[in-house]
Amino acid sequence: MSNKKIRTKIISAFPGTGKTYYHNKNKETTLDSDSSNFSWVKDENGNNTKERNPKFPQNYIYHIKENIGKYEFIFVSSHKEVRDALLEECIFFYLVYPSDDRKEEFIQRYKDRGNDESFIKLVESKWEDWIREIYWENTGCEKICMVLDNLEDELHHLKRVLYGGDEILSKSKI
Numbered sequence: 524m525s526n527k528k529i530r531t532k533i534i535s536a537f538p539g540t541g542k543t544y545y546h547n548k549n550k551e552t553t554l555d556s557d558s559s560n561f562s563w564v565k566d567e568n569g570n571n572t573k574e575r576n577p578k579f580p581q582n583y584i585y586h587i588k589e590n591i592g593k594y595e596f597i598f599v600s601s602h603k604e605v606r607d608a609l610l611e612e613c614i615f616f617y618l619v620y621p622s623d624d625r626k627e628e629f630i631q632r633y634k635d636r637g638n639d640e641s642f643i644k645l646v647e648s649k650w651e652d653w654i655r656e657i658y659w660e661n662t663g664c665e666k667i668c669m670v671l672d673n674l675e676d677e678l679h680h681l682k683r684v685l686y687g688g689d690e691i692l693s694k695s696k697i
Contacts, residue, residue: 528592533609533616534678535601535664537657538646539632540619541674542598548675554590558583558600580608587614596678603656610663618664619677623654625669 529552536542546555561583563571576582583605590597591614599605601620609616621629626647633643646653660666671677 529595531591531594531597532681533587533591533597533599533614534619534674535599535606535609535616536619536674537601537621537629537653537669539629539636540621540669540677544673545596545675545678546598549596552595554594554597556583556586556590556597556599558602558605561586580605584608584612584614588612601653601657606660606664613663616664617667617681618657618660619667619669619674620654620657621669623651626650 534542543555546553558580559571562576562579564574564576566572580602583600587597587599587609599609599616601618606616606618629650630643630647633646657666667677667681669677671680
């Protein structure tokens, strides 16, 4: 990574969209900021405890702000409290989420990638609420309803839109 400032795009993306997958293929240009590293108190071994970190989400937002200009994309959580904190700090972001009819597909993605049963049950029970919450987000971000297969495809399309080039793919925005 060079010292040159980069126009960073903050990508707040729903779980299972492919943030880590894209990051693993593009480590020089992306930062995959897992909010769980900031939202839980750590024990003496550095492991997350069951206790919420009282500094969250401010500590997470600070981390994000410290890395703006260093990466092309910073991937962040789509939790409402994170989105609200980004808005409070006037940080523009792209909000990537699946359409509500993709629930079963995403539940299978979580199983395939080895998420624990409690996470899968949480998403199953909250899916409609979370998608509705995202749908009604109305300021400070550009929403991208993920119609392509994964975040990588959506970001390639976003780059074509932002920087020009053939617009081969179409996508819906809400």
